[in-house]
Amino acid sequence: MDIASLFDDVRRMNKRQFLYQVLSFGMIVSSALMIWKGLMVVTGSESPIVVVLSGSMEPAFHRGDLLFLTNYPEEPVRVGEIVVFKVEGRDIPIVHRVLKLHEKKNGTVKFLTKGDNNSVDDRGLYAPGQLWLTKNDVVGRARGFLPYVGMVTILMNEYPKFKYAVLACLGFYVLVHRE
Amino acid sequence: MHSVLQRGNAILAYALSVLAFLTFLCFASTVFLDYRTHAEMNTVKVVVKNVPDYSASREKNDLGFLTFDLQTDLSHLFNWNVKQLFLYLTAEYETPSNQLNQVVLWDKIIQRGENSVLDFKNMNTKYYFWDDGNGLKGNKNVTLTLSWNIIPNAGLLPNIFSYGSHSFKFPVEYTTSRM
Numbered sequence: 299m300d301i302a303s304l305f306d307d308v309r310r311m312n313k314r315q316f317l318y319q320v321l322s323f324g325m326i327v328s329s330a331l332m333i334w335k336g337l338m339v340v341t342g343s344e345s346p347i348v349v350v351l352s353g354s355m356e357p358a359f360h361r362g363d364l365l366f367l368t369n370y371p372e373e374p375v376r377v378g379e380i381v382v383f384k385v386e387g388r389d390i391p392i393v394h395r396v397l398k399l400h401e402k403k404n405g406t407v408k409f410l411t412k413g414d415n416n417s418v419d420d421r422g423l424y425a426p427g428q429l430w431l432t433k434n435d436v437v438g439r440a441r442g443f444l445p446y447v448g449m450v451t452i453l454m455n456e457y458p459k460f461k462y463a464v465l466a467c468l469g470f471y472v473l474v475h476r477e
Numbered sequence: 478m479h480s481v482l483q484r485g486n487a488i489l490a491y492a493l494s495v496l497a498f499l500t501f502l503c504f505a506s507t508v509f510l511d512y513r514t515h516a517e518m519n520t521v522k523v524v525v526k527n528v529p530d531y532s533a534s535r536e537k538n539d540l541g542f543l544t545f546d547l548q549t550d551l552s553h554l555f556n557w558n559v560k561q562l563f564l565y566l567t568a569e570y571e572t573p574s575n576q577l578n579q580v581v582l583w584d585k586i587i588q589r590g591e592n593s594v595l596d597f598k599n600m601n602t603k604y605y606f607w608d609d610g611n612g613l614k615g616n617k618n619v620t621l622t623l624s625w626n627i628i629p630n631a632g633l634l635p636n637i638f639s640y641g642s643h644s645f646k647f648p649v650e651y652t653t654s655r656m
Contacts, residue, residue, distance in 0.1 A: 357560075357561060357586065357588060358560075358561055358563065358586075358628040359628075376579065376636070377565070377567050377579035377580070377581055378563075378565050378567065378581065378624055378626055378636050379626075379636060380626070380634065395563075395626075397580075397581045397604065398579065398580050398581065398607075399577070399578070399579040399580075400575045400577070400578050400579075400609040401575060401576055401577040401578075402574070402575055402576060403576045408609075414563065414584075414586065419532075421532060421533075429533050429534070440634050441633060441634060442632065442633055442634065443628065443629060443631060443632065443633075443634055444500075444631050445630065445631060
């Protein structure tokens with residue numbers, strides 16, 4: 299199939315058919331958004347799926363592995379769990395394991411994390427002066443694991459040209475292709 | 478006739494769907510397994526000091542020292558969907574200021590194929606046993622438990638408690654000797 303025959307399809311379409319193609323393209327985009335937002339509601343986490351970006355949890359998680367998170371407020375944080383947390387002044391959330399935890403009678407909890415592959419705890423990673431994490435810092439708790447799949451997004455973020463090329467190809471294909 | 482592009486696309490799509498299906502089968506075949514087992518642990522030497530915690534508040538906090546014995550056989554926990562076990566020994570106790578304290582004293586990564594029959598005698602802890610205050614001296618009920626976090630090839634990330642734990646007391650006097 300060469301380029302000319304691709305455009306043949308478009309040429310043979312009438313207005314209604316073309317409109318239909320645009321609408322189905324819109325459906326794909328909006329259903330992806332709906333699934334993402336729906337997952338946010340079901341898991342309670344603002345970011346239900348994260349890609350591991352560093353090697354600090356090796357050999358459990360490598361760069362490009364996918365983690366599924368939940369963040370139910372009624373489930374207490376406990377030692378040994380893998381939490382994803384945000385630190386003030388850092389854009390990228392960190393995936394590390396809870397090492398120490400102190401919970402007061404009124405339910406306030408503070409905890410300290412450490413990466414399995416790091417030799418020291420995370421106090422050096424926290425915001426200056428911050429000694430503990432609290433529930434507000436947590437984006438989610440790791441519940442499921444899928445290897446390698448996140449490599450695609452890492453490639454796309456590191457090579458923006460590749461991202462735009464893929465997006466352009468997909469968009470072009472959906473618009474031009476006839477069902 | 479089909480073009481090279483179409484054939485390549487079909488092969489890739491089919492290969493990916495087979496891979497996804499097999500991954501799901503791997504997950505589904507192990508999701509209902511019971512990963513609990515027995516572990517025996519014991520403390521050998523227990524002392525407590527009162528020294529400034531320069532890694533945290535700089536105030537004088539209780540610092541516990543202990544050595545422990547640990548025996549367990551985890552070899553039967555490994556199957557085709559267990560990539561790694563993350564073992565951790567937790568000390569859990571209550572203090573007047575905190576309803577729940579959990580401190581990981583020691584951890585170990587066991588990857589598939591490595592020795593998983595453990596028999597440790599008089600082991601030192603890997604991490605410092607800092608309390609969040611002065612709640613260790615004379616504490617009558619500190620419980621040691623062994624737990625493991627299962628890292629699968631693809632699937633859930635459960636945290637499992639072993640059967641068997643060990644409770645011990647801290648001495649009522651601070652030790653002044655050098656540790």
